[in-house]
Amino acid sequence: MSEQDPKRFIRTTAATASHFVDVNTGGIVPPIQTSTTFARDDRYELLNAAHTYSRDTSPAIIPAERVIADLEGGGECLLFPSGMAAIAAICRTCQSRDHVVAPGSMYWGTRVWLEKFCDRRGIDLTLVEDADASTYIDAIRPHETSLVWIESPSNPMMNVTDIAAVSQAAKAAKALVVADNTAATPLFTRPLELGADIVMHSATKSLNGHSDVLAGAVVVRENNDVLARIREERSEAGAMPGTFEAWLLLRGMRTFAVRVERAASNAAKIAEFLQSHPSVDGVRYPGLPDSAGHEISRRQMKGGFGSLLAFHVKGGAKQALAAAGAMQLITSATSIGGVESLVEHRHSLEPERTGVPQNLLRLSVGIEDVNDLIEDLDQSLTSAVR
Numbered sequence: 001m002s003e004q005d006p007k008r009f010i011r012t013t014a015a016t017a018s019h020f021v022d023v024n025t026g027g028i029v030p031p032i033q034t035s036t037t038f039a040r041d042d043r044y045e046l047l048n049a050a051h052t053y054s055r056d057t058s059p060a061i062i063p064a065e066r067v068i069a070d071l072e073g074g075g076e077c078l079l080f081p082s083g084m085a086a087i088a089a090i091c092r093t094c095q096s097r098d099h100v101v102a103p104g105s106m107y108w109g110t111r112v113w114l115e116k117f118c119d120r121r122g123i124d125l126t127l128v129e130d131a132d133a134s135t136y137i138d139a140i141r142p143h144e145t146s147l148v149w150i151e152s153p154s155n156p157m158m159n160v161t162d163i164a165a166v167s168q169a170a171k172a173a174k175a176l177v178v179a180d181n182t183a184a185t186p187l188f189t190r191p192l193e194l195g196a197d198i199v200m201h202s203a204t205k206s207l208n209g210h211s212d213v214l215a216g217a218v219v220v221r222e223n224n225d226v227l228a229r230i231r232e233e234r235s236e237a238g239a240m241p242g243t244f245e246a247w248l249l250l251r252g253m254r255t256f257a258v259r260v261e262r263a264a265s266n267a268a269k270i271a272e273f274l275q276s277h278p279s280v281d282g283v284r285y286p287g288l289p290d291s292a293g294h295e296i297s298r299r300q301m302k303g304g305f306g307s308l309l310a311f312h313v314k315g316g317a318k319q320a321l322a323a324a325g326a327m328q329l330i331t332s333a334t335s336i337g338g339v340e341s342l343v344e345h346r347h348s349l350e351p352e353r354t355g356v357p358q359n360l361l362r363l364s365v366g367i368e369d370v371n372d373l374i375e376d377l378d379q380s381l382t383s384a385v386r
């Protein structure tokens with residue numbers, strides 16, 4: 001396998017699940033080992049030194065962890081029962097009186113959790129007003145900031161942050177950079193190569209891709225102190241994913257590259273279509289040449305711009321909700337990264353202070369035929385905005 005060409009490596013790694021063959025049976029997919037505990041021999045030695053009790057680690061999760069680490073070009077991965085559990089485990093490595101920098105506009109579940117967590121623990125949280133690297137750099141305090149959070153492109157506003165520029169500044173300040181790579185996916189962006197220290201995923205989304213598993217992941221370059229603390233946190237706080245979820249995730253990831261390539265190609269065509277639609281007042285997609293983050297995205301997203309986009313319906317909440325409601329093929333539901341296209345009116349779900357516009361619809365583009373998706377968007381937008 002060519003490690004020189006990351007796309008080639010990712011496609012093959014995902015499809016073969018890191019070349020898994022079960023040595024006991026010859027099976028080419030991993031068996032589902034449900035045991036929570038692992039036996040010792042007559043000298044009280046573990047039969048397999050790697051496994052004691054499944055709250056620490058288990059054979060059920062290791063293949064999926066290996067694949068995600070490889071996809072991200074990382075050395076180690078820890079799987080979690082959800083993206084939020086991964087986020088919580090990372091943040092719990094911060095001490096009281098630490099300083100954390102995060103974007104004000106990000107997946108709001110992360111923002112809400114961070115705000116409450118920092119408040120409870122006495123951590124000083126700076127939410128930066130925009131996603132520009134210069135804003136981040138101004139907010140980073142040398143030897144005081146311990147964690148810098150990046151989400152690029154962000155959900156749902158599609159803000160883009162220059163990961164390399166922020167990582168360089170954070171490194172100089174001795175702060176760790178965490179990149180939530182859920183929307184970009186490792187197919188298009190590999191934050192560790194851009195200088196980030198930790199990559200975090202809601203594996204619920206494109207990694208699994210079938211809207212049937214909740215999972216999260218943390219990836220680092222190599223086993224280090226921070227990973228040890230996150231691992232300890234996972235084990236002691238009991239945040240291990242279930243056996244079946246880990247197995248389903250591995251199965252979902254086998255088609256990761258084809259799904260994400262197709263969905264991103266659909267998204268690019270849809271973004272262009274929406275841009276010229278008379279019922280649309282602006283499209284947020286980093287692949288559009290006139291979008292705010294396009295130049296940075298061209299540098300940091302290789303070969304595509306992802307399957308997530310957002311657009312402003314002419315009018316307000318009434319027209320946006322009417323358009324979502326009129327869609328026949330695209331389902332109104334939360335979440336992103338599945339094989340089916342989903343639309344969501346985030347303003348209905350997020351608190352006012354997150355600033356998501358009333359006329360914004362977020363579209364998670366799936367792998368359907370793009371002409372059918374465009375037809376559905378056209379009829380729903382035309383009927384909603386008169």
Ligand SMILES: Cc1ncc(COP(=O)(O)O)c(C=O)c1O
Nearest residue numbers: 082083084107155182202204215
């Ligand atoms: C960008 C991003 N990060 C994190 C999460 C949280 O992941 P989970 O729902 O798997 O806990 C989400 C969920 O939508 C998300 O979109």
